[in-house]
Amino acid sequence: MKQIEWDKLGFGFSDVNCHIRFTWKDGEWDKGEFVKDPYITMHIGASCLHYGQECFEGMKAFRQQNGKIVIFRADENAKRMYRTAIRTVMPPVPVEMFIDAAKRVVKANEEYVPPFGTGGSMYIRPLLIGTGPQIGVAPAKEYTFIMMVMPVGAYYKGGLKPVRAVVFDDWDRAAPHGMGDVKVGGNYAASLFAHEKAKHDGWPVELYLDAKSHTYIEEFATSNFLGIKKDGTYVTPDSCSVLPSVTNMSLKQLAADLGIKVECRPVPFDEISEFAEVAACGTAVVITPVWEITRGDRVIKISDPDSCGPTLQKLYNTVQGIQYGTLPDTHNWCFEV
Numbered sequence: 001m002k003q004i005e006w007d008k009l010g011f012g013f014s015d016v017n018c019h020i021r022f023t024w025k026d027g028e029w030d031k032g033e034f035v036k037d038p039y040i041t042m043h044i045g046a047s048c049l050h051y052g053q054e055c056f057e058g059m060k061a062f063r064q065q066n067g068k069i070v071i072f073r074a075d076e077n078a079k080r081m082y083r084t085a086i087r088t089v090m091p092p093v094p095v096e097m098f099i100d101a102a103k104r105v106v107k108a109n110e111e112y113v114p115p116f117g118t119g120g121s122m123y124i125r126p127l128l129i130g131t132g133p134q135i136g137v138a139p140a141k142e143y144t145f146i147m148m149v150m151p152v153g154a155y156y157k158g159g160l161k162p163v164r165a166v167v168f169d170d171w172d173r174a175a176p177h178g179m180g181d182v183k184v185g186g187n188y189a190a191s192l193f194a195h196e197k198a199k200h201d202g203w204p205v206e207l208y209l210d211a212k213s214h215t216y217i218e219e220f221a222t223s224n225f226l227g228i229k230k231d232g233t234y235v236t237p238d239s240c241s242v243l244p245s246v247t248n249m250s251l252k253q254l255a256a257d258l259g260i261k262v263e264c265r266p267v268p269f270d271e272i273s274e275f276a277e278v279a280a281c282g283t284a285v286v287i288t289p290v291w292e293i294t295r296g297d298r299v300i301k302i303s304d305p306d307s308c309g310p311t312l313q314k315l316y317n318t319v320q321g322i323q324y325g326t327l328p329d330t331h332n333w334c335f336e337v
């Protein structure tokens, strides 16, 4: 293994020992095998290439203070991928098989899990694709399930850094009763154009409104929206086209544990000025505070551009404490490898 400079790691692919690969054929999953080669050979007619029979997940393993390696809430990612598979007519990966695959592949790449104290983690990317050839529009007859892993660095090296966000009224991400609530690649293809424009124009994240009326807040391209109202309430949108985030689910629980009122309901965009703190939340960075939101000519300042609000900071510290084992895992969210 090449010496890794843990403090220089970003968020990207890197070579590890292996990934784990399973095949579904004749109605069942095989036992899976470790594969070193990061390339895959498939039929040019594979359904994932033509009809988007593809879905994925994202979760993390952490090396804790006591040396144990744990995977955070692997069961929730397993359940979400199960739902996505059903929605896209792919054979769902049983929850137990998914968790077991995650443990096996992390174990097989143990030395790539960043040491405790570096702020890094091992990112786990499960992928389910239709690999059987299918030229008429129909589900494939063969599928591949892969779990790949890679060490990733601490996102925030000097404390949480608030960002500016933008709302574009020209592009939507997901329609009501479409695919927004499941994790398919097409949702990300749908957001790439706006995402690149936002980045080019100086906004690191873009916020989507409901596609039907452009009245309600939905979510960011790769993370959920949460806000802390001036009265301290935790508010997050309830919508059929938002991806149910495992991070948001965890933060809601932790907020409730702290005695914070939690509301999951439609959130009109016009309510934004009533928030004292706003954030994007997801596995990659846990919390990205948002200090300003632009929509057309309107620029809405929410909070201090230089520091994270106190409630977001507390929630962030609590999640990270559970992940790195410096706080008790009172909800049994950590799966030991």
Ligand SMILES: Cc1ncc(COP(=O)(O)O)c(C=O)c1O
Residues within 6 Å of the ligand: 058, 219, 220, 221, 222, 223, 224, 243, 244, 245, 246, 247, 248, 281, 282, 283, 284
């Ligand atoms: C569209 C979208 N929303 C929300 C999230 C956050 O979900 P999680 O907290 O499970 O990572 C993600 C990332 O997976 C995402 O891609």
